[in-house]
Amino acid sequence: MSPSARRTGRPRSAEADRAILGATRAALVELGWAKLTLGDVAARAGVAKTTLYRRWASKCELVVDAVAAVFDEHLEAGDHGSLHADVEAAVIRLAALLERPETGTALMAVIAEAMHDESLRCRVRSAIVDRQKRLVTLGRERARLRGELPREEDPEAAARNADLIFDAVAGTVLHRLMVSAEPVDPRWARDFTDLLLYGMTGADTGGAAAAGPVPDGAQKPAGSV
């Protein structure tokens, strides 16, 4: 499996990879998950169906990689100066990502499938979930430096908290878009951010809560990973 193990022989065409993943996205947009067939993807990509099967064992794995590529292109955690602004921006960006016809729908279907397939679950985790969790941890560290969040004593509790926040943000946005089938407009993003920061009891106080408790933050210049 190491790269050195494949020194000899004809190398795999990197261009074919790009063509296949691109064709997968296009097919997802046009046909959706259910009607997407590997034969169709192969035809769009201009490669033989057998080539596709040599690289991906199943439709699920192919789609995971295609979706993960989209996530990689559009996910980042910029510093917006305050925890509130960071969360709000993350909500809006995640929503924009999931509103694309090739991502949200396919992701749901793949995750549903992954419940019956351990290896697929690992692939989803490493390709998509873990990378997003890193962004949550990053944002929380920034907020801690700004003094918006208390220090975390117990590292295990900190990890639990980060996971919880991640599930809350990603899950709520996903549910809003997929299940409730309603858009994430700026007002909703603000309301949800308020809920997340100040809770049900505090969020009802309206816009007053948005006047955040941070006088001057933004020490960190958006360090990319």
Next chain:
Amino acid sequence: MSPSARRTGRPRSAEADRAILGATRAALVELGWAKLTLGDVAARAGVAKTTLYRRWASKCELVVDAVAAVFDEHLEAGDHGSLHADVEAAVIRLAALLERPETGTALMAVIAEAMHDESLRCRVRSAIVDRQKRLVTLGRERARLRGELPREEDPEAAARNADLIFDAVAGTVLHRLMVSAEPVDPRWARDFTDLLLYGMTGADTGGAAAAGPVPDGAQKPAGSV
């Protein structure tokens, strides 16, 4: 379409309906969504495949009805004495429902499919989503009577808020179970409830936050901290 329009002729067998929905659940448990075929369901139910197609146009609609039946059996909003206890109980009950092998996975797949099918989306909405939203509204009304939540002046804003809470609760639990693929244990349920009620800024302080802006929260022992 009115029930009186079907006065004449042989009536549809209600027992067949029950057998089919039951067989669908069983097939979902054994095979999962992807490998579930209508032919298999018909065989399990002891009915002809054609009978199945006469009642449900597609696999999706059948599964929606089967899942909705499970939800109807297990969803209720009992009064637990406080907003905190109500939310926590709802989280745990919803999690128990989604952890069943025949519900969560299938629901995800159907919702993914519904993005491309307007009529299916309506069916999901009326059969599952709207009924759950009613429970949220109910719980919030009770909390308002207890004085745990302020009065809602604007009814439109109140509806927005209820929708937001619903997306937050259902979405986060769904994401925890399906995407993160980790269990909803009592501790997580309590942590999440704290987050929902008091926000990120308050929840992080640990148990101290519970003695916050609410008469007295955190009745539930369950704490291993």
Next chain:
DNA sequence: CCCTTACGCTACGAGTCGTAGCGTAACTCA
């Protein structure tokens, strides 16, 4: 130049889909 691996192409059995046709069963109304 030989070896190794990837690619394109064709063809195939297996399985599912959704429908049509037929005879029969159940229920209503005159």
Next chain:
DNA sequence: TGAGTTACGCTACGACTCGTAGCGTAAGGG
């Protein structure tokens, strides 16, 4: 009781997708 209507079980069918095998060819390395 008999006619009309609708549902059911059964069989069979064409169309489609799946995933694989076999073959000859292309592209790199020792």
